[in-house]
Amino acid sequence: MNVTFSQKCRLVRDASVAFLLMMLSAACSDKLETTYTYRTQVPVYMEVDVFRSMEVGSTTAKPLSATGKIYVYEDYLFINEPQKGIHVIDNQDPSSPKNLNFIDIPGNMDLAVNGGILYADSYIDLLAFDISNMQEIKLVERVENVFPHMFADLNQTLFITYKDTVITYSESERKKWIWYDGMAYSNGAVISPGGSYGQGGSLARFTLAREHLYAVDENSLRLFDVRKAEKPEFVRSVPLGWGIETIFPFENKLFIGSTTGMHIYDIGNPAQPEEMAVYSHITACDPVVVNEKYAFVTLRSGNLCQQGEDLLEVLDIQDPYHPKLLKAYDMENPHGLGLAGDQLYVCEGNFGLKRFQIADVMNIDTHLIEHITDKKAVDVIPTDKSVIVIGPEGVCQYAHSNDGPLQLLSCISVAP
Amino acid sequence: MKKVKLMVAVLGCSLWSAQLLGQPARFTNQTEFGLLQGKGAFKQGGSFTLQTFNGIRLNEFAEVGGTVGLDAYPDITLVPLAFGWRGVIPAGNVSPFLAMDVGYAFDWLKKETEISWYSGGLMFNPSIGVRIRSKKTDRFLLAVGYKRQQYSHYEGRLLSGGFAVVPETERSALPPGFEFLQRDDYILQRLSIRVGVMF
Numbered sequence: 001m002n003v004t005f006s007q008k009c010r011l012v013r014d015a016s017v018a019f020l021l022m023m024l025s026a027a028c029s030d031k032l033e034t035t036y037t038y039r040t041q042v043p044v045y046m047e048v049d050v051f052r053s054m055e056v057g058s059t060t061a062k063p064l065s066a067t068g069k070i071y072v073y074e075d076y077l078f079i080n081e082p083q084k085g086i087h088v089i090d091n092q093d094p095s096s097p098k099n100l101n102f103i104d105i106p107g108n109m110d111l112a113v114n115g116g117i118l119y120a121d122s123y124i125d126l127l128a129f130d131i132s133n134m135q136e137i138k139l140v141e142r143v144e145n146v147f148p149h150m151f152a153d154l155n156q157t158l159f160i161t162y163k164d165t166v167i168t169y170s171e172s173e174r175k176k177w178i179w180y181d182g183m184a185y186s187n188g189a190v191i192s193p194g195g196s197y198g199q200g201g202s203l204a205r206f207t208l209a210r211e212h213l214y215a216v217d218e219n220s221l222r223l224f225d226v227r228k229a230e231k232p233e234f235v236r237s238v239p240l241g242w243g244i245e246t247i248f249p250f251e252n253k254l255f256i257g258s259t260t261g262m263h264i265y266d267i268g269n270p271a272q273p274e275e276m277a278v279y280s281h282i283t284a285c286d287p288v289v290v291n292e293k294y295a296f297v298t299l300r301s302g303n304l305c306q307q308g309e310d311l312l313e314v315l316d317i318q319d320p321y322h323p324k325l326l327k328a329y330d331m332e333n334p335h336g337l338g339l340a341g342d343q344l345y346v347c348e349g350n351f352g353l354k355r356f357q358i359a360d361v362m363n364i365d366t367h368l369i370e371h372i373t374d375k376k377a378v379d380v381i382p383t384d385k386s387v388i389v390i391g392p393e394g395v396c397q398y399a400h401s402n403d404g405p406l407q408l409l410s411c412i413s414v415a416p
Numbered sequence: 417m418k419k420v421k422l423m424v425a426v427l428g429c430s431l432w433s434a435q436l437l438g439q440p441a442r443f444t445n446q447t448e449f450g451l452l453q454g455k456g457a458f459k460q461g462g463s464f465t466l467q468t469f470n471g472i473r474l475n476e477f478a479e480v481g482g483t484v485g486l487d488a489y490p491d492i493t494l495v496p497l498a499f500g501w502r503g504v505i506p507a508g509n510v511s512p513f514l515a516m517d518v519g520y521a522f523d524w525l526k527k528e529t530e531i532s533w534y535s536g537g538l539m540f541n542p543s544i545g546v547r548i549r550s551k552k553t554d555r556f557l558l559a560v561g562y563k564r565q566q567y568s569h570y571e572g573r574l575l576s577g578g579f580a581v582v583p584e585t586e587r588s589a590l591p592p593g594f595e596f597l598q599r600d601d602y603i604l605q606r607l608s609i610r611v612g613v614m615f
Contacts, residue, residue: 005508012512012546016560029455031603038596166590350574376593392593 041162058137063415073113094386209249210270298334336379347377448612496521537566572597
């Protein structure tokens, strides 16, 4: 079979054209499949009877699998594992903390210690444990139905809790954007404070002051009389408005951080808190720490806290009825705060921990002493022995001195 | 299916080695540049392609070797490394040929951050064209083909604030420390139009 050159050329040309047309008509458009994976919370209904039959109490030590709030009492650290319970750590030597035991507490998010009695929430109830012997921690009291905002029905037989979970789903040919809106992010836990009271962080929702336990939920301040430490009694609930985040006691006042501002309450009469002032600002998350003259408030942007800016605000509270904004400093992503004399620690989330000299409150930004960037920090508790820093990766302790940098003593890491 | 793949591979290898042993190999190079035309997923704009095939001539009809390239898409520039095959119908001054390049493209040229990164993907590029002899031995070539390229883009958000409790079994779905991750899997389908030279 003889094929001439011109025939070959035609063949090639025809084949090329056919090929080209086929490609153009059918295949040549890009395809995209987008997969979203995110943490969220799904509502879970629980029957009160089932919840009350759940195991509560001390068990053997467990490695941390997540960190929640932290509370310091004497030489012990209490680390909340959100929804599960509390790790008890012997912190006599901050450079080698020992994991003593774990207290199983379903639905636990917060805690406070008052003279050998540990208070912990357990969904709708408040529990009191005798911790005078750490080897034998005993449940001594259960105050029932004191956090009623979780109830799902009028008969109070069912309540709603939220379970953290990871959701993955895919879509084809979606418009390209990063889709955050409408996703409910997990709000996990975040920390606690308080004579023979212990000390919590600036992100606490439980605090002890003047023989009362104050607990804030989303929209109210709930008071418990703890004059008999082992027998907490519910006194009353004070409505506060929405978005209550943190509570910090100082002298005879409570400073309550909310998503819309800072509330100052007079607890001169501890059973009858009276509102002194509400300092309002843009919507943001805002833990508060306080000394005699000033309040330091962090405002954080991000989805949990709606919009907002990343700021550290300094308020003059010498007249607590009329708090005045003195100055606002730009921050990266500030979370919890800690005050130790004239040094202020600011947790910058994924950006680490900053230490400022605050003798001159009008020039804090130019007095950054130190910035630790290799550890994520969410809240901080400065104590005499060590500075305790809590982050999603665990709990680290640093030795501090006025003139030198922080020295890392130890870290209790979250098990991978 | 596995057996079929294995048979094809064995057959291919044996044919190739038989050819190699049968006659002296000669090196060949085919360097091309051109356009990748198609409807982009989001960003419009032409894509530029450059590639060079280096191989050995098994006989007058077939060449095998490796192809290295650079493909600049509107979103990303990828470096494909591929196994290449060329089948030629020798015919004087204008010889038709078929080409097949199959491999993997890397995202080496794209900047990555802690929360945004890329991964390359499989590449498949059959084409058809002509080699044109000019003067003595130099050849120019023209080729059109279909190029299918996969790649993925990851963009996430780190956990901020609250400590999320995630059941152990579900942790692997997200990298540690992330609360959100978006993975875009692209399949780019383009008409490749190239001109080139042969050595």
